[in-house]
Amino acid sequence: MTTSNSINYQDFIPSVLQQFVAANGEISKTELDPKLHHLLDLRASQINQCAFCVKMHTKEALDDGESQERLQRLTVWRHVGDFTPAEKAALAWTEALTSLDQKTDYSALRTDLRVHFSDAEISAITSCVAMINLWNRIQVSNH
Template sequence: MSHDDTRVNLGKAAPELYRAVMALDGQVVQRAKAAGIAEGFSHLLRLRASQINGCAFCLRMHTRDALAAGESSDRVSVLPAWRETQYFSDKERAALQLVEAVTLVAHDQIPETVYAEAAELLSTDEIAAVEWLAIQINVWNRVAIASRYPVGPEK
């Protein structure tokens, strides 16, 4: 696969739309914070969606941000297999499952079982925040992947 600069950079081609996405991102982050979602875990939620989407740019960024916010390297490392671990609380597991379902919405919508489990463990504000985090990172993943943002060792 070629990694040249032949893709349109969406942020540069439509800076007003990029700024609007940035503004929405800020609101989503504030909503998550207001709902009591820890900053580090909010990065893990975005990291999980980015893993599913295969967005290298967002994977690197949210891994760094999660670690900087105090998440452990163990929680970051096991994230793709979170169901097989004891690293996440029941509430975190419900949030991760919901982020995955929103990210995979084309696969089977958001299954009633996933939503019911989230509703049992998370408040309305938490559900809204988690779903908005998922929606927002899915926007960013698509911008970065479509633009083919360069991701390589920093010099």
């Protein structure tokens, strides 16, 4: 949803947006599992209350074979058995990087990530989370 006084960023900073799109494309070329990528994009978008991105990433996840049941329970991932330990580690990291809190123990979260992912994969996960947070803020700025 946009308002009548929304800003069409494409009109004013097209080269910046093109670079964001290019960066997003580079993240997609990493070894990050596409299904996990969808979960991370969707969870960050839920936290950021970006309706446009929630709708888009839900559709993309379903199109790539994710189940409706898991997507419906994504907001309560800690309390259900639908997600693997690796997915849970990545979701915890996503939430920590989306809702910054000085009390967060990033070292413990990285330790948990390293049980399941290589440093290259963690770099891709971190880039994915940073990118979706960027896109969410652009979209939310026009709510």
